Amino acid sequence: MAKLVVENLKYRYPLAKNLALNNLSFEVKNGEFIGMIGPNHAGKSTLCQALVGLVPQFFRGAYGGRVMVDDMEASKVPLSKLASKIGIVFQNPFSQISGVKLTVYEEVAFSLENNGFSRSEMIDRIDWALKLLNIEHYQDRNPLSLSGGQMQRLAIASIIALKPEIIVLDEPTSQLDPQGSEEVFKAVGNLCTQGLTVIIAEHKMERICKYAQKILFLHQGHLVTFDTPYQVFSHFNLEGYGINAPVFTNACKKLEVKLNNGFYPIKLDEAYRKIGAYYEHR
Numbered sequence: 127m128a129k130l131v132v133e134n135l136k137y138r139y140p141l142a143k144n145l146a147l148n149n150l151s152f153e154v155k156n157g158e159f160i161g162m163i164g165p166n167h168a169g170k171s172t173l174c175q176a177l178v179g180l181v182p183q184f185f186r187g188a189y190g191g192r193v194m195v196d197d198m199e200a201s202k203v204p205l206s207k208l209a210s211k212i213g214i215v216f217q218n219p220f221s222q223i224s225g226v227k228l229t230v231y232e233e234v235a236f237s238l239e240n241n242g243f244s245r246s247e248m249i250d251r252i253d254w255a256l257k258l259l260n261i262e263h264y265q266d267r268n269p270l271s272l273s274g275g276q277m278q279r280l281a282i283a284s285i286i287a288l289k290p291e292i293i294v295l296d297e298p299t300s301q302l303d304p305q306g307s308e309e310v311f312k313a314v315g316n317l318c319t320q321g322l323t324v325i326i327a328e329h330k331m332e333r334i335c336k337y338a339q340k341i342l343f344l345h346q347g348h349l350v351t352f353d354t355p356y357q358v359f360s361h362f363n364l365e366g367y368g369i370n371a372p373v374f375t376n377a378c379k380k381l382e383v384k385l386n387n388g389f390y391p392i393k394l395d396e397a398y399r400k401i402g403a404y405y406e407h408r
């Protein structure tokens with residue numbers, strides 16, 4: 127399984143004055159669900175692109191350090207080869223969908239067509255990906271007739287059909303309503319339980335707290351910390367970085383209500399339980 131190691135990664139866009147990524151080092155283990163957080167311009171999208179080699183192979187500029195996906199160096203290995211190990215999903219599903227295929231089924235096939243798979247291997251992979259993203263019952267629908275959440279799940283299925291071991295998602299729910307967003311997070315959580323490593327940039331902290339095992343916290347191109355959600359939300363003044371912790375976490379901080387492990391609640395049910403107990407004992 128693919129392991130991801132980032133060492134002293136630095137990157138500056140052509141003509142830019144400041145580094146978009148400033149000396150980042152971290153390591154992601156197989157099967158982890160990583161939430162990437164940070165205010166606007168923190169470097170999240172740039173890091174997503176560096177993990178899959180688009181920085182510096184597509185976006186040129188000044189680059190230093192390295193990203194290793196197993197034994198492949200992301201800045202050097204051809205992008206098509208890298209895509210079999212690590213895939214990326216962008217914010218807007220419209221930008222990822224081909225727009226030329228008439229059915230959901232054909233759209234997923236499209237991502238496989240240039241990879242030289244046999245017909246039976248393609249059929250197996252398409253069926254598998256559609257099921258995993260829970261869109262198999264839409265397989266004859268026109269991709270453009272899907273809801274936002276369904277379309278984003280189709281974009282993910284097209285990437286997953288290539289069977290990468292790591293998937294990077296750059297704010298995949300920013301254009302979706304709450305229902306569509308939850309559908310996508312559920313599907314992505316499901317991929318993680320199947321053994322895939324997930325790295326997801328996201329602004330909504332409630333969702334990150336619900337799903338992520340670790341948080342990559344970026345600010346102005348620097349890695350502020352890479353730690354568990356409990357550590358991050360208990361020990362950092364997130365407002366100072368322009369990030370809103372979940373409302374119920376802030377309420378618990380105000381009341382000084384902590385979990386037995388000494389951290390503030392970061393999930394709604396934890397907060398609900400603890401705040402209920404707090405008022406009972408007053």
Ligand SMILES: Nc1ncnc2c1ncn2[C@@H]1O[C@H](COP(=O)(O)OP(=O)(O)OP(=O)(O)O)[C@@H](O)[C@H]1O
Nearest residue numbers: 139140142146164165166167168169170171172173
């Ligand atoms: N194509 C580009 N050319 C030049 N500079 C860029 C380019 N894309 C991003 N930047 C700059 O790189 C820095 C990091 O931007 P990036 O888009 O990675 O941040 P982000 O954390 O994804 O922000 P957001 O939350 O708004 O999506 C910013 O200062 C931004 O202005």
Ligand SMILES: [Mg+2]
Nearest residue numbers: 170171172296
């Ligand atoms: Mg971004």
